[in-house]
Amino acid sequence: MDKKAMKKAKAIVVGGSISGLSCAHALVSSGWEVVVVEKTPSPPTGSPTGAGLGLDPLVQSKLSQWLMQPHLLQNTTMPLSIDQNQATDVQMKINRTLTRDERYNFRAAYWADLHNLLYSALPSNIVLWGHKFLSFSISDCGTSVEVKTKIVETDDVISITGDVLIAADGCLSSIREVFLPGLKLRYSGYCAWRGVLDCSGDEHTEAIEDLKRAYPDLGRCLYLNLSSGTHSVLYELLNKRLNWLWFVNQPEPVHEGHSTTMKVSSDMVLKMHEEAEKVWLPEFTRIMKETAEPFINAIYDMDPLERIYWKNVVLVGDAAHPTTPHGARSTNMAIVDAAVLGQCLRKWGVERLDSALHEYQSIRLPVVSQQVLHSRRMGLIKQGLVLPDGSSFNPSTALPKDCEDLQMQSMPFFSETPPILM
Ligand SMILES: Cc1cc2nc3c(=O)[nH]c(=O)nc-3n(C[C@H](O)[C@H](O)[C@H](O)COP(=O)(O)OP(=O)(O)OC[C@H]3O[C@@H](n4cnc5c(N)ncnc54)[C@H](O)[C@@H]3O)c2cc1C
Numbered sequence: 148m149d150k151k152a153m154k155k156a157k158a159i160v161v162g163g164s165i166s167g168l169s170c171a172h173a174l175v176s177s178g179w180e181v182v183v184v185e186k187t188p189s190p191p192t193g194s195p196t197g198a199g200l201g202l203d204p205l206v207q208s209k210l211s212q213w214l215m216q217p218h219l220l221q222n223t224t225m226p227l228s229i230d231q232n233q234a235t236d237v238q239m240k241i242n243r244t245l246t247r248d249e250r251y252n253f254r255a256a257y258w259a260d261l262h263n264l265l266y267s268a269l270p271s272n273i274v275l276w277g278h279k280f281l282s283f284s285i286s287d288c289g290t291s292v293e294v295k296t297k298i299v300e301t302d303d304v305i306s307i308t309g310d311v312l313i314a315a316d317g318c319l320s321s322i323r324e325v326f327l328p329g330l331k332l333r334y335s336g337y338c339a340w341r342g343v344l345d346c347s348g349d350e351h352t353e354a355i356e357d358l359k360r361a362y363p364d365l366g367r368c369l370y371l372n373l374s375s376g377t378h379s380v381l382y383e384l385l386n387k388r389l390n391w392l393w394f395v396n397q398p399e400p401v402h403e404g405h406s407t408t409m410k411v412s413s414d415m416v417l418k419m420h421e422e423a424e425k426v427w428l429p430e431f432t433r434i435m436k437e438t439a440e441p442f443i444n445a446i447y448d449m450d451p452l453e454r455i456y457w458k459n460v461v462l463v464g465d466a467a468h469p470t471t472p473h474g475a476r477s478t479n480m481a482i483v484d485a486a487v488l489g490q491c492l493r494k495w496g497v498e499r500l501d502s503a504l505h506e507y508q509s510i511r512l513p514v515v516s517q518q519v520l521h522s523r524r525m526g527l528i529k530q531g532l533v534l535p536d537g538s539s540f541n542p543s544t545a546l547p548k549d550c551e552d553l554q555m556q557s558m559p560f561f562s563e564t565p566p567i568l569m
Pocket residue numbers: 161162163164165166167184185186187191196197198199200257258278279280281315316317318321463464465466472477478479481
């Protein structure tokens with residue numbers, strides 16, 4: 148297609164988290180004008196915003212292209228080259244290896260660092276911080292979309308018009324709600340305690356030395372510890388930070404407002420420490436105890452959607468496919484969504500928007516649907532919950548064949564690159 152014949156197209160992205168900023172990169176690279184609307188007042192920084200996540204090789208390569216300076220990603224992340232599942236026996240005080248994959252090839256990032264990398268590499272003034280999306284309307288001819296947003300500081304409402312609206316507004320997407328009213332997230336049956344212990348300056352303390360003896364591959368290994376009806380995760384982040392999660396089966400908690408992250412009281416933290424001592428090795432429990440401000444995420448996903456675009460409105464990231472975290476998918480899926488969407492828009496141009504969005508959907512929907520369902524299965528296995536065949540996994544008696552689905556590489560499309568990105 149003759150690029151000169153194309154008009155300069157404009158995308159409005161709602162949500163300035165990982166999906167939204169990735170879409171901004173992908174679309175700017177494809178020659179689009181982009182405006183990102185984000186309700187958070189300013190770019191998030193520092194420790195309160197998030198914890199760790201794993202980046203797969205395809206996503207590493209996409210990020211490196213967008214950042215222009217590949218060393219930035221390398222310098223901001225840690226290798227995660229081993230994926231190890233192990234059964235913890237708290238009585239015997241040992242971890243017994245169930246699976247070990249030394250070709251894992253992921254990298255560990257701190258959420259706020261990744262967000263900052265993406266944001267700093269965008270042209271200035273693309274993101275409208277402190278703008279809450281209110282509503283949209285599609286023009287009669289279906290070729291443009293008008294978005295109304297409220298400036299949070301002043302309560303003023305402004306309108307922005309563009310050719311396409313990209314919903315990157317997360318798992319509780321209000322744009323998805325317009326097309327699929329009443330659709331609810333599915334509670335997984337468990338919540339995750341999460342925390343990041345900052346050991347910078349303290350890396351030679353007894354607690355850290357003991358931890359490194361019990362988990363000798365820290366710094367390059369994703370450790371998944373399995374016990375009866377529960378599992379935990381431990382890996383290292385850059386700057387001597389230790390990222391941990393502990394998944395606990397429990398009824399769906401009542402939580403306030405529009406978030407799946409819950410505030411915790413000091414009593415809850417103390418109780419968590421007591422319970423952890425009954426399940427995990429003392430070296431790991433000690434790390435949990437020393438972590439300031441652990442928090443809880445209630446874990447949800449959603450049955451795969453049948454479609455992820457309507458006219459000139461398209462869903463990406465968690466808005467399109469809320470998922471449980473067991474396959475380290477949500478951020479990776481979000482970034483690949485953005486990259487594929489950018490390539491589809493580049494290929495078809497704004498004149499053939501429907502073809503572009505249709506191709507995006509036909510590439511991504513089969514992949515993300517299977518990945519969400521597989522991640523759900525991994526969660527059931529690791530939490531000892533009942534599987535569709537009526538069985539449940541017990542790490543202390545599991546045979547090698549029972550452990551295959553514990554591994555990250557069991558994820559469908561694990562190392563596949565969509566041809567449009569080659
Ligand atoms: C602050 C923060 C910290 C996180 N930390 C981690 C982490 O440590 N580890 C991990 O695995 N995942 C983390 N996540 C989730 C992770 O970003 C996502 O699961 C994944 O990357 C997909 O991202 P997303 O952009 O699709 O969704 P989200 O990250 O959920 O982003 C949605 C964005 O849309 C914005 N938004 C929603 N509604 C509106 C509206 N009406 N108007 C304007 N903006 C709106 C939200 O403020 C948010 O920035 C975090 C998310 C956030 C927002």
